[in-house]
Amino acid sequence: MAGGGADAVETAALCCAKCGKPAHLQCPKCVELKLPREGAAFCTQDCFKASWGSHKSIHLKAKLLELSPGNEQDATSPASSWLYCLKKGQARTLKMPNFDWTGTLRPYPISKKREVPAHIEQPDWASDGIPKVEPNSDLQHTVEIKTPDQIERMRETCRIAREVLDAAARVIRPGITTDEIDAVVHEATVSAGGYPSPLNYHFFPKSCCTSVNEVICHGIPDARKLEDGDIVNVDVTVYHKGVHGDLNETFFVGNVDEASQRLVQCTYECLEKAISIVKPGVRFREVGEVINRHALMSGFSVVKSYCGHGIGELFHCAPNIPHYARNKAVGIMKAGQTFTIEPMINAGVWRDRMWPDGWTAVTADGKCSAQFEHTLLVTETGVEVLTARLPTSPNVFPWIHS
Amino acid sequence: MEDDEDEPPLAVAITATVDHVISQPSDTFPPVGVTVITGYLGAGKSTLVNHILKTQHGKRIAVILNEFGEEIGVERAMINEGEEGGLVEEWVELDNGCICCTVKHSLVQALEQLVQRKERLDHILLETTGLANPAPLASVLWLDDQLESAVKLDSIITVIDAKNLRHQLNLHRDSSSFPEAYLQIAFADVVILNKVDQVMADDSGNILEELEKEIRDINSLASIIRSTRCQVELSKILDCQAYDASHVAHLEALLEQNKSLTTRELHDSGVRTLCICEPKKIDLDKVRMWLEEILWDKKYGMDVYRCKGVLSIVNSDQLHTLQAVREIYEIVPARKWRKDESQLNKIVFIGKLLNEEVLYDSLRACTVDNC
Numbered sequence: 001m002a003g004g005g006a007d008a009v010e011t012a013a014l015c016c017a018k019c020g021k022p023a024h025l026q027c028p029k030c031v032e033l034k035l036p037r038e039g040a041a042f043c044t045q046d047c048f049k050a051s052w053g054s055h056k057s058i059h060l061k062a063k064l065l066e067l068s069p070g071n072e073q074d075a076t077s078p079a080s081s082w083l084y085c086l087k088k089g090q091a092r093t094l095k096m097p098n099f100d101w102t103g104t105l106r107p108y109p110i111s112k113k114r115e116v117p118a119h120i121e122q123p124d125w126a127s128d129g130i131p132k133v134e135p136n137s138d139l140q141h142t143v144e145i146k147t148p149d150q151i152e153r154m155r156e157t158c159r160i161a162r163e164v165l166d167a168a169a170r171v172i173r174p175g176i177t178t179d180e181i182d183a184v185v186h187e188a189t190v191s192a193g194g195y196p197s198p199l200n201y202h203f204f205p206k207s208c209c210t211s212v213n214e215v216i217c218h219g220i221p222d223a224r225k226l227e228d229g230d231i232v233n234v235d236v237t238v239y240h241k242g243v244h245g246d247l248n249e250t251f252f253v254g255n256v257d258e259a260s261q262r263l264v265q266c267t268y269e270c271l272e273k274a275i276s277i278v279k280p281g282v283r284f285r286e287v288g289e290v291i292n293r294h295a296l297m298s299g300f301s302v303v304k305s306y307c308g309h310g311i312g313e314l315f316h317c318a319p320n321i322p323h324y325a326r327n328k329a330v331g332i333m334k335a336g337q338t339f340t341i342e343p344m345i346n347a348g349v350w351r352d353r354m355w356p357d358g359w360t361a362v363t364a365d366g367k368c369s370a371q372f373e374h375t376l377l378v379t380e381t382g383v384e385v386l387t388a389r390l391p392t393s394p395n396v397f398p399w400i401h402s
Numbered sequence: 403m404e405d406d407e408d409e410p411p412l413a414v415a416i417t418a419t420v421d422h423v424i425s426q427p428s429d430t431f432p433p434v435g436v437t438v439i440t441g442y443l444g445a446g447k448s449t450l451v452n453h454i455l456k457t458q459h460g461k462r463i464a465v466i467l468n469e470f471g472e473e474i475g476v477e478r479a480m481i482n483e484g485e486e487g488g489l490v491e492e493w494v495e496l497d498n499g500c501i502c503c504t505v506k507h508s509l510v511q512a513l514e515q516l517v518q519r520k521e522r523l524d525h526i527l528l529e530t531t532g533l534a535n536p537a538p539l540a541s542v543l544w545l546d547d548q549l550e551s552a553v554k555l556d557s558i559i560t561v562i563d564a565k566n567l568r569h570q571l572n573l574h575r576d577s578s579s580f581p582e583a584y585l586q587i588a589f590a591d592v593v594i595l596n597k598v599d600q601v602m603a604d605d606s607g608n609i610l611e612e613l614e615k616e617i618r619d620i621n622s623l624a625s626i627i628r629s630t631r632c633q634v635e636l637s638k639i640l641d642c643q644a645y646d647a648s649h650v651a652h653l654e655a656l657l658e659q660n661k662s663l664t665t666r667e668l669h670d671s672g673v674r675t676l677c678i679c680e681p682k683k684i685d686l687d688k689v690r691m692w693l694e695e696i697l698w699d700k701k702y703g704m705d706v707y708r709c710k711g712v713l714s715i716v717n718s719d720q721l722h723t724l725q726a727v728r729e730i731y732e733i734v735p736a737r738k739w740r741k742d743e744s745q746l747n748k749i750v751f752i753g754k755l756l757n758e759e760v761l762y763d764s765l766r767a768c769t770v771d772n773c
Contacts, residue, residue: 025413045413052410283694304549307505322505327546330729331698 017055018047029059036095082109085220088358089129089203097356103214103366107357108222110205111179114186122195123239123315129203131315139317143310145336150243150312151377154338157194158245158375158386161238162393164188165247168208168236169394174228174254178210181234182221189238197237197244197315204359209235209248216303216344216352216361216369228254231264233371237315244315246340247387248373251396259347260368265399266298267345267370270323274341278376278383284319284329291343292325303344303369305352305361310339311375324350335380342373434517435556435641436526436543440536440586445563446596447529450632454527457636461524464516507542510553517552525640526553534582536560536589537707540727544645557642560590560624561632564601567613584673588707588752589727590624591644593617599630619665621752622675623710647723647734653710664758672754673707678761680747680769683716688768690733697729702764704755711749714739716770724749 014037016023023041025048030040035058042048048055083092084107096107116122125131134140146154167188168181186207189196196207204220211219211233212226219233226232235248250264270291277290287308295302308321319331323343348367355362363369377384389400441447451465504511517523530539536558543555567583587593595617601609614626627634643649665674693709695701709726713733720735721743739745751761 028411028414031414042413048413049410056410305505320505322546324546324548326548328544328730328732332694 014041016041016043016047018042018051027055029056033059035059036098082111082223084108085110085205085222085357085359087203089200089205089220099356101366102353102362102364105213105215105362106224107220107355107360108177108224110220110222113205114183114199114207116190116195116199120190120193120195121239121242123197123201125201126195126199129200131201134314134316137314137317139310139312139314141318143318143331143334143337143339144312145334146312146338146377151336151338153241153243154245154312154375154377154386157238157240157243158247159390160189160192160194160240161236161245161247161375162387162390163192164194164238165234165236165249165387166390166393168234169249169251169396172226172232172234172251172253172396174230175225177223177225178212178219178221178232179206179223181210181232182206182208185234185236189236192238192240194238194240197239197246198235201315208237209233211235211360211369211371213368214363214366216346216363217306217371218359218361220357220359226253229256229260230254231256231260231368231370235371235373239315243313244311245387246311246315246373246375248342248371250370250372260370261398262298263300263345263347263368264370265397266295266300267343268372268397268399270294270343270345271341271372271374274343275374275376275383275385278333278341278378279381280333280335280378282333284321284331284333285327287341288322288327288329289325291323291341295343295345301346301348301350303346303352303361304350306342306344308339308341308373310337312338333378335378337378338375338386340373340375342371344369344371431522431552433550433552433554434523434526435643436513436528436553437556437640437642438536438539438543438558439527439529439561440558440590441561442563442566442583442586445561445566446594446632447561449596450559450561450594450634451527451529453632453634454636454640461640462522463525463527464523465527465529466513466516505549506545506551509539509542510545510551514552525556535585537585537728540589541730544727544730547647555645556640557591557644558589559592559594559639560586561594561596562587562617564595564597564610564613564628567595567616584620585707587617587620587624588673590621591642592639593621593624593626594632594634594639595626595628596632597630598628618675620673620675621708622665622677623708623750623752645725647725647732648736650712650721650723650736653723654712673752674754674756676751676756676758676761678749678751678758678765680762680765681744682747682766682769682771683714683745684747684765684768685770686715686718686722686733689713689715689765692764692768693724693726693731693733696764697726697731702757702760704751704753704757704760706751706753706756708752709749712747713749714745714747721745 014023017039021043023043025042026037027040027048040058042051083094084096086093086097124133164185168185171181171184186196189207198204198209199207206221208221209218210221211217212230230253231250232253233248233250237244237246250267273294274287274290277286292302302324304324307323310317310319319339320329321339321341322329346363346367346369348363348365351364352361353364375386377386439447439450455463455465513526540555540558545551595613598610610628617626627638664677696704697706707728709724711724713722713724715722719738721737721739722733723736724733725731
């Protein structure tokens with residue numbers, strides 16, 4: 001993909017499409033149509049003139065795409081496979097969109113939408129991408145105390161979610177694409193009789209989130225192959241027997257440098273420490289204090305835009321649990337509540353940016369980010385980690401001695 | 403557009419800036435204040451907005467007109483920038499983000515996008531229609547300082563039609579439903595009593611004084627401004643910093659008038675203002691629990707809408723400010739106590755079923771001598 005120095009502007013690496021010399025000119029029509037500069041830059045008017053015959057066909061292609069409503073290809077059209085994602089998943093486009101990318105990672109085309117067998121119970125967004133029950137529910141304002149029946153169903157669903165994540169963990173290696181990981185997650189979920197909650201949730205195009213390196217969360221599985229040295233988070237949520245179970249882990253791909261290892265381990269510990277304070281009577285606000293303290297002490301920063309959330313028959317509901325300190329989160333933990341804690345910790349600054357696809361959150365400085373998540377149940381005396389590791393879970397974290 | 407050009411156009415120089423989304427680093431500019439303008443239909447909200455835009459003030463102000471249904475969301479906003487007297491209307495499509503696991507509500511994200519698109523926005527006016535209760539909006543806009551957001555809730559302004567206020571307040575006296583007017587007044591930082599010319603034409607100034615008393619009985623913290631056609635001095639309504647924990651001066655002046663803040667005659671609505679005072683220093687942990695029991699657990703059966711105060715905390719030389727909107731509250735050290743100051747706790751409550759004695763006693767239980 002685009003070369004050049006880490007923080008250099010893309011133009012520095014542009015070569016003339018005709019002769020290969022450094023390029024500082026581009027076609028004004030391309031500018032007008034907002035087409036990428038790669039392959040459309042020239043060193044002189046002469047080279048541009050010489051390329052014109054073949055170059056102008058790019059405009060034609062873009063024009064054809066323009067003719068379909070919304071300027072991009074409709075995501076539901078039969079040809080919508082291996083295209084770049086736009087508008088939160090509602091559209092696809094042939095060309096990689098323009099953006100001032102914060103790091104070296106780029107989006108890749110995504111595959112066709114995966115099907116879920118009709119006999120599997122689906123949440124209300126599966127058909128049209130729009131959750132209807134969730135946004136209007138009272139559970140967005142009050143924290144539910146789960147009934148014993150709900151708790152039992154959540155135990156089962158969370159266990160399935162754990163097994164699905166473990167299946168993904170087993171295939172992580174250099175050379176595998178995040179799309180292939182998504183296929184594994186999708187298959188494992190459906191085989192267990194569950195629906196992969198992220199699929200079509202507010203139009204999200206895939207069955208899990210895969211977040212590589214500088215991606216903080218909500219990365220969309222695509223055609224990019226994992227590389228030796230990458231870190232990748234896989235976030236799985238399963239919907240089964242009417243309830244959701246949500247967890248994620250960050251994995252090492254091949255040989256990862258020491259700094260990234262420390263980041264991932266610290267993030268794991270942040271979640272561990274947060275879970276250790278969960279019990280009736282503790283303020284939700286405290287979670288952020290604990291996480292923040294540990295992260296800052298290790299020289300890292302805490303992502304502030306995304307938070308832990310209540311979960312159950314709804315995917316996301318009250319309470320909102322920020323991971324940063326000095327937050328105004330309302331409420332106190334009570335037995336029977338189920339929620340997630342999912343700290344995102346960055347090697348550099350805490351700020352996040354959003355990719356043109358409308359989902360992928362990346363660090364503003366392009367440095368790595370790690371995350372871990374569990375679904376928790378508050379018990380009379382403490383906490384039950386519903387998505388806990390099983391004896392069969394793969395041993396991929398060197399600091400866990402099993 | 404013709405595609406069949408045989409002659410290529412003149413190539414253009416590639417500039418260093420990328421033509422797509424560039425966001426301004428928000429820490430280079432102070433956050434842009436957001437003023438929520440609420441009030442009944444016809445009270446004069448639009449008149450107020452137009453007045454703000456047309457007045458020669460050299461500020462770039464964006465106005466967002468919003469229809470709030472059951473859900474607070476913004477899909478499209480009309481940006482009306484009054485620049486040197488000229489009005490530019492522009493429909494902006496805002497990204498309706500999903501609320502899943504994001505800290506900032508989609509409305510806030512939309513407002514931040516707005517600030518980052520335009521050069522130097524000085525203020526945002528959020529004109530609401532169909533919103534009976536401004537509290538949910540205030541909760542959404544009152545962000546944690548930690549988020550270092552590009553926008554900041556500045557104040558809630560309620561525009562009231564002086565001619566119709568009595569009628570609106572009376573409307574539900576005999577029924578069980580709760581008039582919106584009470585809520586809009588209770589949550590206001592500024593009340594604009596508009597159309598005073600129409601009232602004074604009929605009667606003497608007494609009616610206006612009575613109206614102001616009714617408003618103060620509900621909410622004695624809000625400043626009341628009389629106006630005709632909403633011609634109000636901008637300095638009185640912009641940059642109020644009503645939700646700024648460090649903006650103590652305004653709060654302190656308010657709390658100087660201790661006695662007069664408490665409503666003596668109970669309004670029919672049951673909504674009133676109550677100010678309590680405690681001279682002894684209080685324990686921070688105890689006062690947090692005290693407040694949480696009142697705001698979160700509805701202990702003592704009281705329904706608190708807003709709360710503002712100055713606290714004297716044991717083992718601290720800092721004056722602490724207290725601010726609450728419904729269940730969301732914040733206690734923050736604001737500045738050092740001055741040597742000559744009497745370090746008192748003063749807290750003002752606005753709400754229903756407020757029990758003065760219970761509040762005094764329970765606050766006293768938080769003092770340090772009382773273990």
